[in-house]
Amino acid sequence: GxxxxxxxxxxxxxxxxxxxxxxTYTATGYxxxxxxxxxxxxxxxxxxxxxxxxxxxxNKGFEATYRKETTSFHLEKGSVQVxxxxxxxxxxxxxxxxxQLTFGKGTKLSVIP
Amino acid sequence: xxxxxxxxKFQVLKTGQSMTLQCAQDxxxxxxxxxxxxxxxxxxxxxxxxxxxxTDQGEVxxxxxxxxxxxxxxxxxxxxAAPSQTSVYFCASSLQGKVRNTEAFFGQGTRLTVV
Numbered sequence: 001g002x003x004x005x006x007x008x009x010x011x012x013x014x015x016x017x018x019x020x021x022x023x024t025y026t027a028t029g030y031x032x033x034x035x036x037x038x039x040x041x042x043x044x045x046x047x048x049x050x051x052x053x054x055x056x057x058x059n060k061g062f063e064a065t066y067r068k069e070t071t072s073f074h075l076e077k078g079s080v081q082v083x084x085x086x087x088x089x090x091x092x093x094x095x096x097x098x099x100q101l102t103f104g105k106g107t108k109l110s111v112i113p
Numbered sequence: 114x115x116x117x118x119x120x121x122k123f124q125v126l127k128t129g130q131s132m133t134l135q136c137a138q139d140x141x142x143x144x145x146x147x148x149x150x151x152x153x154x155x156x157x158x159x160x161x162x163x164x165x166x167x168t169d170q171g172e173v174x175x176x177x178x179x180x181x182x183x184x185x186x187x188x189x190x191x192x193x194a195a196p197s198q199t200s201v202y203f204c205a206s207s208l209q210g211k212v213r214n215t216e217a218f219f220g221q222g223t224r225l226t227v228v
Contacts, residue, residue: 032213036219041221044156044205094213106155
C-alpha cells in the first residue's frame, strides 16, 4: 500500500534559519505529492504540490522537488519567519485509481524570534 | 466563499451517547471524506464518498457511520461514543476524486472529547 514517512518533530528554529523537513514515500502507482500546512487551531491547507518527476512545487518561499529516484519530496525554505510556525504534513495521492490522500504523521515547526 | 464548513467546533460527549458531526461544502465537489487526527498518528481516513449515494470505508471506520444524500453534505455519525473516539475530526472535499493531482480542501475541524 501507500505510505508517507516524515522526519519526527518537533523542530525549533530561530527566525531566518534554513528549514528542511524530510519526506519519503512508497506508492503503488505514480503519485502526486503534496505538502499541507496546519496553523494553530485551523484546518489543513495546501502549501504546494508536484505531479511528476523533477517538478518543483513552490509557494510562500517554500519549495519541494519531486524526486522519483529517491522517492522523496523534501520541504525547504531559505529563511523562516515566526509566522511559519505550524504543523506540516507531507501527503500523496496514488495514480493507481485511488481516491485517497495518504498523509505522513506531521512535523511541528516552531520559529522563535 | 464558505468552502468546507464543519459544525460543531467543540463537543463533549458522555460514553455511550450518539451524535452527528456535520460537514457541508459549497464548491460542488464530487469527493468528500472524513479524517481523524490524533497526536503522533497524523490523519487517518474514516470514510469517504465519491458522489451522492456512494460511500466507502477508510482506514479506521469502526464506530462511525456516514451517508451522502446530497452533493453538499456528508455527516459523520457516532453511534455509541467511546473514549477512544476522542480526537479532532476533519472533513475534506475534492473536485474529482479520480484525478491524482486534485487538491483537497479541509474544514476547520471538530474537537471531540468523550468522557
